[in-house]
Amino acid sequence: MIAEEGRGPAEGVDSVLAALADSTRRQLLDVLAAQGEATATTLAERLPISRQAVVKHLAVLGAAGLVSGARVGREVRYAVRPAALDAAARWMATLAADWDRRLATIKRLAEAAEREES
Template structure:
């Protein structure tokens, strides 16, 4: 998910419903072979599935897997927000204690 090409592939598949690697490569600045490799990673992660239709392999998004991933990412973001808020409180308290210990001289 961290790779921008993979995110773009997910966006394209979500918009189109399903597509071949060739069709997807036409909309990206990478080769068809690169698209196939990215799709293999997304498939291994369970985010897309590929099904053979004649000679073509058509890929589609697995919505349930994306929902699970989105919930996990939201939970992770909330944890980081809490951690950063704690760091901010500690830093502000330390700054206030430093100011109280060494007040500025009067003008």
């Protein structure tokens, strides 16, 4: 997991999941992933929301570590930062593996109990 400055790994995953809970932010990430980078104005042209709304959504994505903005002249160009998303995906994979182990144990116990009854 990545640990953001002053935050633990779980808090980083929490902020990623909270940011991804909004469909508009997921759309922004999709557009940025497809384009590589874009300005807030360009992103607003692709979505049914204002430039100001795009900027607010980008701020949430930026705070979660999912996008970064770089000033190029008078523009700020935003790009996807995959590290935070990768950390959240690793957390989910670990969680899934833990549940798989638990379910396998329950299955073994149930099968053993069934054999004992027979």
